[in-house]
Amino acid sequence: MQEPIIRITERPKPPQPEELNLRFSERAVLELEALLTHYPDKKSAMLPALWIAQREYGGHLTSDAIAEVAYRLGRSYAEVEGVATFYTMYNKTPVGKYMLEVCTNLSCMLCGGYRILEYLQEKLGIRLGETTPDGLFTLTEVECLNNCGDAPVMQVGDIYCRRLTPEKIDALLEELRQSEAHTVVALADAEVQLHLSAQEREQIERALTQS
Numbered sequence: 343m344q345e346p347i348i349r350i351t352e353r354p355k356p357p358q359p360e361e362l363n364l365r366f367s368e369r370a371v372l373e374l375e376a377l378l379t380h381y382p383d384k385k386s387a388m389l390p391a392l393w394i395a396q397r398e399y400g401g402h403l404t405s406d407a408i409a410e411v412a413y414r415l416g417r418s419y420a421e422v423e424g425v426a427t428f429y430t431m432y433n434k435t436p437v438g439k440y441m442l443e444v445c446t447n448l449s450c451m452l453c454g455g456y457r458i459l460e461y462l463q464e465k466l467g468i469r470l471g472e473t474t475p476d477g478l479f480t481l482t483e484v485e486c487l488n489n490c491g492d493a494p495v496m497q498v499g500d501i502y503c504r505r506l507t508p509e510k511i512d513a514l515l516e517e518l519r520q521s522e523a524h525t526v527v528a529l530a531d532a533e534v535q536l537h538l539s540a541q542e543r544e545q546i547e548r549a550l551t552q553s
């Protein structure tokens with residue numbers, strides 16, 4: 343009987359600049375440069391770099407976004423993809439302008455988390471994991487948001503909505519429809535800004551106004 347053959351393929355190399363359609367803005371490049379000074383090597387900046395990419399690519403990490411991070415950090419595509427797919431906070435498929443992330447962990451479950459989820463499904467006419475046809479809302483279920491004392495809780499971009507009731511949800515959805523705040527992109531930007539010092543943020547603003 344023939345021995346099974348195991349073929350070891352060459353590891354993919356970091357994409358070359360000429361193969362890429364680089365999309366990081368001037369701001370994003372400055373932010374990444376500042377972030378790289380925080381770490382002993384480029385690889386360690388991968389999580390904030392992915393937040394920058396999620397913002398720059400409009401809310402989810404396309405294969406181009408992953409390739410751009412790989413190129414800018416000098417890593418392989420597979421390595422960056424491995425990190426991006428490990429963490430649920432990075433979106434790998436298109437999502438709505440707002441993500442409604444309902445906690446259904448123990449405290450929230452006991453305080454009506456699933457009722458909130460059902461209410462939202464009915465109200466928006468979508469099921470878990472789906473996006474409304476107008477592209478505004480994506481509904482997901484998440485683990486504990488660390489606000490158990492105020493259950494049931496839902497994260498919407500950069501805010502936590504606590505002690506939820508159907509009335510509060512109605513008001514929130516109405517507010518979101520009129521607003522540009524708490525979007526998926528705003529959350530990615532907030533995460534990037536959290537990683538930068540006040541001084542770095544000022545230097546970036548100054549460099550952008552001078553350019």
Ligand code: FES
Pocket residue numbers: 445446447448449450451485486487488489490493495
């Ligand atoms: S269980 Fe929902 S915030 Fe902790």
